[in-house]
Amino acid sequence: MYGGGNTFEAMKATALVDEDPIKLAEFEARIERGEKIEPSDWMPQLYRKQLIRMIEQHAHSEIIGALPEGTWITRAPGFKRKLALMAKVQDEVGHAQLLYGAAETLGKSREDMIQDLINGKSKYSNIFNYPAFTWADSCFISWLVDAGAIVNQVANSKGSYGPYCRALERICAEESFHLKYGHHCVIHLATGTKKQREMMQAAVNRWWAPMMHFFGPSDKISVHSEILMKWKVKMASNDECRQQFLDMYVPKIWELGLTIPDDKLMKNEATGQWEYTEPDWDEFKRVINGDGPCNKERLAVRRKAEERGRWVREALLAPKAKYVTPLA
Amino acid sequence: MNVEALKDLLYKMADDQLVLGHRNSEWTGFGPLLEEDIAFSSMAQDKVGQSWQLYKILNELGENDPDTVAFMRNADQFHNCQFVELPNGEYDFSLIRHFLFDTAELLRFQFLSESSFEPLALLAKKIKGETKYHSMHANIWVKQLGSATEESVSRLQTSLNEALPYALGIFEESKFEDDLITSGIFKGEAVLKEAWMGEITKILNKSSLSLPDLTSIEPITGGRNGIHSEHLQPMLDEMSEVFKVDPTAEW
Numbered sequence: 001m002y003g004g005g006n007t008f009e010a011m012k013a014t015a016l017v018d019e020d021p022i023k024l025a026e027f028e029a030r031i032e033r034g035e036k037i038e039p040s041d042w043m044p045q046l047y048r049k050q051l052i053r054m055i056e057q058h059a060h061s062e063i064i065g066a067l068p069e070g071t072w073i074t075r076a077p078g079f080k081r082k083l084a085l086m087a088k089v090q091d092e093v094g095h096a097q098l099l100y101g102a103a104e105t106l107g108k109s110r111e112d113m114i115q116d117l118i119n120g121k122s123k124y125s126n127i128f129n130y131p132a133f134t135w136a137d138s139c140f141i142s143w144l145v146d147a148g149a150i151v152n153q154v155a156n157s158k159g160s161y162g163p164y165c166r167a168l169e170r171i172c173a174e175e176s177f178h179l180k181y182g183h184h185c186v187i188h189l190a191t192g193t194k195k196q197r198e199m200m201q202a203a204v205n206r207w208w209a210p211m212m213h214f215f216g217p218s219d220k221i222s223v224h225s226e227i228l229m230k231w232k233v234k235m236a237s238n239d240e241c242r243q244q245f246l247d248m249y250v251p252k253i254w255e256l257g258l259t260i261p262d263d264k265l266m267k268n269e270a271t272g273q274w275e276y277t278e279p280d281w282d283e284f285k286r287v288i289n290g291d292g293p294c295n296k297e298r299l300a301v302r303r304k305a306e307e308r309g310r311w312v313r314e315a316l317l318a319p320k321a322k323y324v325t326p327l328a
Numbered sequence: 329m330n331v332e333a334l335k336d337l338l339y340k341m342a343d344d345q346l347v348l349g350h351r352n353s354e355w356t357g358f359g360p361l362l363e364e365d366i367a368f369s370s371m372a373q374d375k376v377g378q379s380w381q382l383y384k385i386l387n388e389l390g391e392n393d394p395d396t397v398a399f400m401r402n403a404d405q406f407h408n409c410q411f412v413e414l415p416n417g418e419y420d421f422s423l424i425r426h427f428l429f430d431t432a433e434l435l436r437f438q439f440l441s442e443s444s445f446e447p448l449a450l451l452a453k454k455i456k457g458e459t460k461y462h463s464m465h466a467n468i469w470v471k472q473l474g475s476a477t478e479e480s481v482s483r484l485q486t487s488l489n490e491a492l493p494y495a496l497g498i499f500e501e502s503k504f505e506d507d508l509i510t511s512g513i514f515k516g517e518a519v520l521k522e523a524w525m526g527e528i529t530k531i532l533n534k535s536s537l538s539l540p541d542l543t544s545i546e547p548i549t550g551g552r553n554g555i556h557s558e559h560l561q562p563m564l565d566e567m568s569e570v571f572k573v574d575p576t577a578e579w
Contacts, residue, residue, distance in 0.1 A: 063357065070357040074350060074563075077571035077579035078395045079380045083373055089356050090369035097362045135570040135579075185579075193577045301358070309360025311483065312419055315476035316361075 002061040002125050002149050015046045031232055036162035039105035050233050051161050052106045053122075059099035060117045060124035064298050065145075066092045068128055072138040084181050088142060091174045098170065102163040118303045126284060127210045129292030136189055136196075136203035143182025144207070144249060148214045150175050151245050152236075160232035183252075190256035197257075204253065205261045212279040213287075215242040221281065246274040329511055333504030334445060335389055336407070337514055340502070340552050341436070342382035343408035346398055347560070348429060349375030350567060351416055360419050367465055371426070374458045381454075385447050399571040403561040409551040411494035413560040420483035421491065423473065427466035427531070428488075428495040432524045434459045439520065444512035467531050474535030481536050488537060496547030499524075 016024065023042050030037065037043055066089050073089060076082040100110040116122040127145055132138050150172055157168035189200035216238035228234040236244075247267070253260060264277045287295070352372035359365030383394035391397060411429060416422045437459055440452035473480040499521040508514040525542060532539050550556070571579065 063362070066357040072570075073353050073356055074566050075569045077399070077573075079376070079398065081579055083376055083380075086353050086356065086369055086373050086376070090366055090373070093357065093359075093362055093365050093369070097366070100362075188578050192579075193574055195574055196577055196579075305358045305360075308358075308418060309364075311477070311479050312360035312364070312473065315473050315480035318476040318480075 002058045002065075002152060016044060019044045028230070031160045031230075035160075036165060037160050038162045046227075047231055047233065048106050050228060051164065052103055052108050054233065055099055055103040055106070055164050056108070056113045056116070057123050057125075059096045059103060059113065060122055061128065062092045062096035062099060064117075064124045064128045064302065065141075066096075067298055067301060068130075068132040068294075069138050069141055072132065072135060075135065077135065081185065085138070085142075088178050088181055091178065095167075095171045095174070098167045099164075102161075102167045105163045114302075114306060118299060118306060120290065120299065123288060125214070126288045126292070127214050128298060129287050129295045130207070130210045131294050133206070134199055134203060136186075136199040137207065139182055139185035139189060139200070140203045140207045141182070142178055143186045144211060144253075145214065146175050146178040146182055147249055148211065148241075148245050150179060151241050151248070152215070155236040155241065156234075158232075159235050187256060190258055201258055204258050208261050209279055209283075212242065212276070213281075213284045215239075215245065217281055217284065218278065243274055246276070250274070329445065329513070330504065330507040331389060333502075333507040333511070334448075334513060335386060335391065336502050336504050337508060338382050338386050338389075338448070340407040340409075342379045342386065343406045344379075344412050344429075344433075344498075345375045345382065346379035347406070347408045347563070348412035348425075349373070349377075349379060350563065351412065351414075351422075352426075354416055355422065364419070368422075371430075371462050371465070374462065378451075378455050378458070381451050385451065388447070395571070396575070399568040400575060401564070403556045403564055404554040406554065406556065406560060406564070407552050408560075409494070409497045409500065410548055410555075410557050410560075411491070411497055411551075413551075413557060413563060414494065415559055417487070418483070420473075420480075421487040423466065423469055424484060424487040424491045425495075426462070427470045428491055428528065429498065430459060430462045430466050431527045431531075432495075432498050432520060434463045435523045435527065436520055439515045443514060448513070470531055470537070471534050474532070474537040484535075485537050488532075489540060492540065492542070493545050493548045496521075496542065496545060497549045497551060500547065500549040500552045502552055 024044060027037070027041075027043060027047075037047075069085065069092075070089050073082070073085050076085045100113060103113060104110060113122065117124065132141060153168050153172050153175065157165050157172060159165055159168075186200060189196045191197075219237045219239040225234070246265075250260065250265065250267075262277050264275060267274050286292070290296075349372045352368045352375065355365060355368035356372075357365065359368060379398070380394055383391075383397050386397065387393055392400075411425065414421075414425070434456060437452040437456040441449055441456055443449040443452060470484065474484050475481065499517040501517045502508075505516050505518075509516045529539055
């Protein structure tokens, strides 16, 4: 699960000065023609750096995203939900595996990426810094956060870097099942008993602001980089993704009799655009910079998992370890 | 056919699968490497799914529906062995439990695929196909970590020593043992234990781990009769937390 709001490397005016102009022109012409760039192809340093950063942030978001939902695996009500949620969260961890693999093709090892996550150098999707208090919160995440992620990831799957695009295609196929599962859970709560309906509405109220933040700062205030669009690293603007999400899901939320905590939310039929109260971007910045309700806890859990597993990883690298023939 | 004997067998197996599946799922997000996180989650899904199928057979024999049976009973009504309810501990303990339990589990369902009770024989054929991969996974890791570094060998050996009294509790016999054997439903725990000892010895011999003399170990039993460690009830409370908000609701 991943939204916009990526933090990119600050662009320097000199960033492209050292690049070979002929190779750069060929590279840009290939992208313009819709060709995919593969790991062994020539690419500008800046392209490599931005892609590593973006794929890495995506991978981190998958493993950190497994935490708020993972806590509900052990409490899921009934066999059907328990099995489905286990499979869903397992998929998310699998996505991280795929994405770290894609990022490694650009020259940064999984170990270095995970280290940068733990030491706070790399970011992950801001939404996972909020707690999932109830079962309904986990249902909101499965349906709507995954829906938001699909909007973003479908756009990025048409980007220029081959390994990332291929990973995203697989990921989106799986995410579409998550969305069905999440929607099914939300329908049951929103149309269930009084307690269930209240639980679901409270979750929508809690999660709406983080959901609006999910797509990243408004285009008006975000650092816009034409070159990232030109190189097809970034495929849609934050506002475009947000609008698409609102257009697809607000009617579905309303259809279930749930309300959205924003009086100004409405579609302007003349412009075809959704109008809404601008989310609190100061809060977004505060949370993404480490001061959210769960930032410390999420990283502490990840750090502990890494520390507890170190001896296993070391044992796998031990020279005297017996080689065991792969099973398949 | 002694239906009570059959139900007793089904309950203890279903409870084992559910409880260990639940424990395995607790590794989600915390594995020592992503691949193991995913592997434990797969095994969790298989085991919980298998317990669901076993509870369905019980339902056909007149017991309550699977969700009610799994989510509404208290610890003293569970028949799983105590081994599966113990907390995951570190990866070494989880791995050793996975190895010791799943070796027995695979053999059990291999035996049961020839059970005279057809619904169980059919299900056992399916389960043994899934469990084969769990067992292969455990074996490969025990061989690898059990011969890699000083730390990994020592951790696995300590966990093995701690786990064995509980592992022997898997084979706690029920009062229906003779009924099950004479009616051809199940070959019995004694035969299973014998086969299990052979299998674990074979794998451990391919590592630097040593198997203590099993005859000198006192098994930790009671689970099959509803006597459990202090760990089961909190686990069940967590499992049923949402379900019990409204057991009649559709979730």
